[in-house]
Amino acid sequence: MASPIEVLSWVLILAGSVFVIIGGIGLLRLPDFYTRIHAAGITDTLGTWLILIGLMLHEGFSLGTAKLAMLLFFLLATGPLATHALAKAAYIRGLDPLQGRELVDRHEVDDNA
Amino acid sequence: MIGIYAAATAAIVVCMGLTLIRSIAGPTVFDRILAVNSFGTKTVLLIALIGYLSGRPDFLDLALVYALMNFIGTIAAMKFTRFGDLAGMEDDDSEELY
Numbered sequence: 001m002a003s004p005i006e007v008l009s010w011v012l013i014l015a016g017s018v019f020v021i022i023g024g025i026g027l028l029r030l031p032d033f034y035t036r037i038h039a040a041g042i043t044d045t046l047g048t049w050l051i052l053i054g055l056m057l058h059e060g061f062s063l064g065t066a067k068l069a070m071l072l073f074f075l076l077a078t079g080p081l082a083t084h085a086l087a088k089a090a091y092i093r094g095l096d097p098l099q100g101r102e103l104v105d106r107h108e109v110d111d112n113a
Numbered sequence: 114m115i116g117i118y119a120a121a122t123a124a125i126v127v128c129m130g131l132t133l134i135r136s137i138a139g140p141t142v143f144d145r146i147l148a149v150n151s152f153g154t155k156t157v158l159l160i161a162l163i164g165y166l167s168g169r170p171d172f173l174d175l176a177l178v179y180a181l182m183n184f185i186g187t188i189a190a191m192k193f194t195r196f197g198d199l200a201g202m203e204d205d206d207s208e209e210l211y
Contacts, residue, residue, distance in 0.1 A: 017125065023128065027148065033144055047158075064173060067173040075180055078183070
């Protein structure tokens, strides 16, 4: 009989897999670059977090958990940073969002970098 | 337990296939960079899961290194498409978005 922690770990890993699949489908199906960033962000944060926390629960209190925590921290720091840099680079270089640029320009985003 | 890892690994492999399709299809260079970045993140997860699937959690070290390389690679690819050079900061206006 599995312990409650083990069951929780299974649930988290499976939930993370579901989010990874959703992100992949979104990356393929959504209509333009800025919406696809949204889909990729789901995979980078939620899917990664759920799967790695599930593995940490399975591992218990050991060196493996420390490595998984470092992995979690790196992915948390670098994933959104890369996505943000990509979105800003695309916007500055003139790739138009689906609904036009007015929505962003109205908030005085400085795009003279 | 093995079944759970196998299911998660299969889900990630399928998702990597979808991501690869997007990175080939484009249409803009940003789509490709985004897809490759996402592919790298999934590779990290895949390495970690395969380590547990085969009972060798030492694979986590490889996953750590890959996570670091992936971020640097994304930034370098973005800078390269912007300037055509990893060292220079010369800005040219003849940009190719597609």
